[in-house]
Amino acid sequence: MPYLLLLPGFLFLFTFFILPIVNLAQTSTQTPIAGGDTGQNEQTFHFANYVNAFTDNKEQFARSFVFALLATILALAIAYPLAYAIAFKAGKLKNLLLVLVVAPFFVSFLLRTVAWKQILGEEGFVVPTLRNFGIISQSTTLTSTSFAVVMGMTYNFLPFMTLPLYASLERIDPRTMEASGDLYANGITTFRKVTLPLSMPGVVAGTLLTFIPAAGDYVNAAILGSPNTKMIGNVIESRYFKIVDYPTAAALSFTLMAAILILVTIYIRKAGTEELV
Amino acid sequence: MSNQKDASIPTIPAKARLSRWFGRNLIRIYAVFGFTYLFIPVLYTFAFSFNDSGKSNLVWKGFTLNNWKNPCGAPEVCSALGNSIKIGLLATTFATILGTMIAFAIGRYAFKGRSTSNLLIFLPMATPEIVLGASLLSLFLVFHINPGFWPTVIAHVMFCISFVVVTVKARIASLDPRLEQAAMDLYANELETFRRVTLPLVAPGIAGAALLAFSLSFDDFIITNFNSGTLTTFPKFVYVSAARGIPAQANVIGSAMFMLALILVIAGQFVGRKVKVAK
Numbered sequence: 001m002p003y004l005l006l007l008p009g010f011l012f013l014f015t016f017f018i019l020p021i022v023n024l025a026q027t028s029t030q031t032p033i034a035g036g037d038t039g040q041n042e043q044t045f046h047f048a049n050y051v052n053a054f055t056d057n058k059e060q061f062a063r064s065f066v067f068a069l070l071a072t073i074l075a076l077a078i079a080y081p082l083a084y085a086i087a088f089k090a091g092k093l094k095n096l097l098l099v100l101v102v103a104p105f106f107v108s109f110l111l112r113t114v115a116w117k118q119i120l121g122e123e124g125f126v127v128p129t130l131r132n133f134g135i136i137s138q139s140t141t142l143t144s145t146s147f148a149v150v151m152g153m154t155y156n157f158l159p160f161m162t163l164p165l166y167a168s169l170e171r172i173d174p175r176t177m178e179a180s181g182d183l184y185a186n187g188i189t190t191f192r193k194v195t196l197p198l199s200m201p202g203v204v205a206g207t208l209l210t211f212i213p214a215a216g217d218y219v220n221a222a223i224l225g226s227p228n229t230k231m232i233g234n235v236i237e238s239r240y241f242k243i244v245d246y247p248t249a250a251a252l253s254f255t256l257m258a259a260i261l262i263l264v265t266i267y268i269r270k271a272g273t274e275e276l277v
Numbered sequence: 278m279s280n281q282k283d284a285s286i287p288t289i290p291a292k293a294r295l296s297r298w299f300g301r302n303l304i305r306i307y308a309v310f311g312f313t314y315l316f317i318p319v320l321y322t323f324a325f326s327f328n329d330s331g332k333s334n335l336v337w338k339g340f341t342l343n344n345w346k347n348p349c350g351a352p353e354v355c356s357a358l359g360n361s362i363k364i365g366l367l368a369t370t371f372a373t374i375l376g377t378m379i380a381f382a383i384g385r386y387a388f389k390g391r392s393t394s395n396l397l398i399f400l401p402m403a404t405p406e407i408v409l410g411a412s413l414l415s416l417f418l419v420f421h422i423n424p425g426f427w428p429t430v431i432a433h434v435m436f437c438i439s440f441v442v443v444t445v446k447a448r449i450a451s452l453d454p455r456l457e458q459a460a461m462d463l464y465a466n467e468l469e470t471f472r473r474v475t476l477p478l479v480a481p482g483i484a485g486a487a488l489l490a491f492s493l494s495f496d497d498f499i500i501t502n503f504n505s506g507t508l509t510t511f512p513k514f515v516y517v518s519a520a521r522g523i524p525a526q527a528n529v530i531g532s533a534m535f536m537l538a539l540i541l542v543i544a545g546q547f548v549g550r551k552v553k554v555a556k
Binding site: 001002003005006008009010012013016017018019020021023024027039078081082084085086089095097099100101102103104106107108109110111112113114115116117118119121123155158208212213215216217218219222223233236237240246249250253254256257260261264 | 304305307308311312314315316317318319321322325335336375376378379381382383385386388394397400401403404405406407408409411412413414415416418419431432434435438442492495496498499502503511512515516519523527528531532534535538539542543546
């Protein structure tokens with residue numbers, strides 16, 4: 001009976017998830033057919049594709065992981081107090097605030113990103129205000145910078161951080177915190193020794209759900225960035241559509257996936273033990 | 278009692294009182310800033326849906342209701358929206374059916390290969406979208422299938438299944454097994470128990486999963502961009518027109534979707550509360 005229920009779904013995932021990944025691995029070691037059209041390749045087990053793909057795009061790889069890490073840290077810093085406030089300080093407003101925290105993400109992802117581009121752009125209200133107060137110089141812009149890309153990613157992946165955090169904070173019995181206070185722990189100690197450790201599952205889930213899509217993202221870099229802020233996603237996209245170099249694109253995709261899986265495994269192992277706490 | 282209290286207040290200097298108030302309300306003040314940050318782009322999108330902008334919606338030129346009266350006024354915007362809705366409904370239907378079946382299998386039975394099944398469900402969620410999109414496109418190209426409407430639907434079903442499984446599984450795990458046992462005790466057979474007890478109890482989870490699948494599908498850009506070829510969806514339309522400024526009609530559609538989703542969620546909570554009270 002369970003196998004019968006699994007069959008259609010797994011057949012689908014096998015055909016359209018596993019098979020494509022295997023095919024991607026094959027494509028990644030192909031080379032163009034001599035004298036063939038663009039995009040025609042043959043299998044030559046040319047593993048040097050990986051070396052070339054990586055050495056040519058070291059910078060973009062590094063940038064992807066640094067940007068994703070920064071966005072994850074910023075999202076955690078913004079989302080944790082928000083989730084905490086909703087879980088413990090909102091009283092009757094809890095459900096309403098929970099809806100409000102997710103609501104902005106009902107506006108299409110692309111529209112939100114374009115809105116940030118315009119808000120931070122030359123015609124927006126932020127740049128002239130900051131210039132008037134002398135906080136940034138007359139020639140400083142906010143769009144087409146690393147700042148804008150990281151900010152856009154932080155914003156766009158925020159619900160993936162907030163919801164798991166809220167879910168794990170909400171499950172904490174407030175009496176455990178009261179008990180800590182009764183035992184003469186001050187607010188900071190209570191947070192460090194009781195609340196934070198108990199909310200770790202949410203922190204782990206939230207950081208993973210933010211980091212993974214952020215590392216592979218290219219929309220924020222394309223809309224809010226410049227050619228100098230290109231991430232690995234931008235390279236893969238242009239290899240596919242503009243240069244029609246499938247083997248390199250496949251090698252890059254595979255390297256990205258492998259790097260993320262390795263990082264995630266190490267992270268889960270670390271976070272699973274008490275070291276992080 | 279009240280006298281004592283009055284007497285004690287002036288002994289605390291105003292400065293200390295202020296800092297104490299700050300300390301106690303710090304998290305609330307932070308939350309207000311947090312919500313402001315969250316809503317800035319929403320308010321911006323909403324405000325600029327009323328902009329009398331002509332073709333490029335970059336600078337405020339004056340208030341108008343014309344964009345709302347004629348949301349299809351800009352070329353292609355409504356056909357893109359139509360495509361997104363069609364793809365979203367089809368993908369949601371297939372993903373919800375397939376995902377719910379898997380969730381019941383994993384949530385209800387102990388069988389050989391259960392942990393492998395869990396891994397197969399987790400992997401698509403741990404794979405960056407660009408890898409999912411690119412690998413699927415490679416497969417379609419090998420079989421000489423041109424990207425377009427159906428390849429996009431297939432791609433969306435593929436990445437939505439895992440989210441449906443996770444959502445429905447959580448609901449199944451929270452069921453009280455005694456309810457089904459009670460049905461069996463009252464001579465209901467397995468099928469009747471499933472139809473009249475289990476399914477109605479899991480239904481909110483399935484509905485939630487379907488809503489999640491639709492919103493993921495509707496909002497997806499990266500995987501769609503790889504597999505849709507020349508077909509335009511709403512996010513693709515926004516992306517392509519972003520360079521020269523998106524038309525105000527796109528803001529109208531975005532704002533309308535926002536309000537629709539908000540109403541749905543609030544109505545859902547209201548119904549949920551009523552059910553709880555009725556119990």
